[in-house]
Amino acid sequence: MSAPPPEYLVKQWESEQARLRQQVVEEDTEDWQTSPDFSGLERVGGVDLSFIKGDDVNACAQLVVLSYPDLEVLYEDSQMVTLTAPYIAGFLAFRETPFLLEALQRLERNHPNLLPQVVFVDGNGLFHYREFGLACHLGVLSGLPCVGVAKNLLQVQGVYKSKEHQSQIAALQKGGDSFPLAAASGKVLGKALRSSDKSSKPVYVSVGHKISVDTAVRLTHSCCRYRVPEPIRQADCRSREYLRTHFPAADT
Numbered sequence: 001m002s003a004p005p006p007e008y009l010v011k012q013w014e015s016e017q018a019r020l021r022q023q024v025v026e027e028d029t030e031d032w033q034t035s036p037d038f039s040g041l042e043r044v045g046g047v048d049l050s051f052i053k054g055d056d057v058n059a060c061a062q063l064v065v066l067s068y069p070d071l072e073v074l075y076e077d078s079q080m081v082t083l084t085a086p087y088i089a090g091f092l093a094f095r096e097t098p099f100l101l102e103a104l105q106r107l108e109r110n111h112p113n114l115l116p117q118v119v120f121v122d123g124n125g126l127f128h129y130r131e132f133g134l135a136c137h138l139g140v141l142s143g144l145p146c147v148g149v150a151k152n153l154l155q156v157q158g159v160y161k162s163k164e165h166q167s168q169i170a171a172l173q174k175g176g177d178s179f180p181l182a183a184a185s186g187k188v189l190g191k192a193l194r195s196s197d198k199s200s201k202p203v204y205v206s207v208g209h210k211i212s213v214d215t216a217v218r219l220t221h222s223c224c225r226y227r228v229p230e231p232i233r234q235a236d237c238r239s240r241e242y243l244r245t246h247f248p249a250a251d252t
Helices: 006-021 094-108 136-141 163-170 215-222 230-246
Strands: 042-049 057-067 073-082 118-122 146-150 178-182 188-193 203-209
Touching: 006 118, 006 136, 042 094, 042 188, 042 230, 057 094, 073 178, 073 230, 094 136, 118 136, 118 230, 136 203, 146 215, 163 188, 178 203, 188 215, 203 215
Parallel strands: 042 118, 118 146
Antiparallel strands: 042 057, 057 073, 146 203, 178 188, 188 203
């Protein structure tokens, strides 16, 4: 049976995103989220997929769980996976979520005491064409609080790399400073965050599920030793190392 044409797939995926979007919770749901120092938060997760250069089908799906606030690795899971869904802009979750969800479910079965209380996702949440990016998708399906952290600005819903945007970035003086990413409608879809004193280039933080945008920004900053929050950085580093170890001839 041949794959459905992209037009059919897009309509199917848009419908699925709209259905799941209704389930996103955009506010704090856990006691630790309202604590000034996140008292009660002990485990933070990070997920990422890394590809062998030139191969957009075979990837290493990575989950890490770090202690909080020490940010030491408690658990890691590296799995080679074969992606079957095509890449279509705005629908990345349909390629990646199944494998990231499997990793979380595997952890819950085998080591439930290590299940993260929040998951950082290398990608966007509400800051998305239809307000339902990868972090929202994984959050709704897993039921876990999720935070989307993107390294590059998605130009969407009236947010552009304009001179005004660049001047707002320049005005971020220190780690923890942020400014809202407002859609043309006025709704704040996320925030640009200077995550570290050492890095003037911001990251873009948005709600995935079961957390407010302000808490997501505050938590992201607290998990940053460098520009990228440590759960995502560790997931990226370990997935790349897995590929280098198991596929030494490949350029990752």
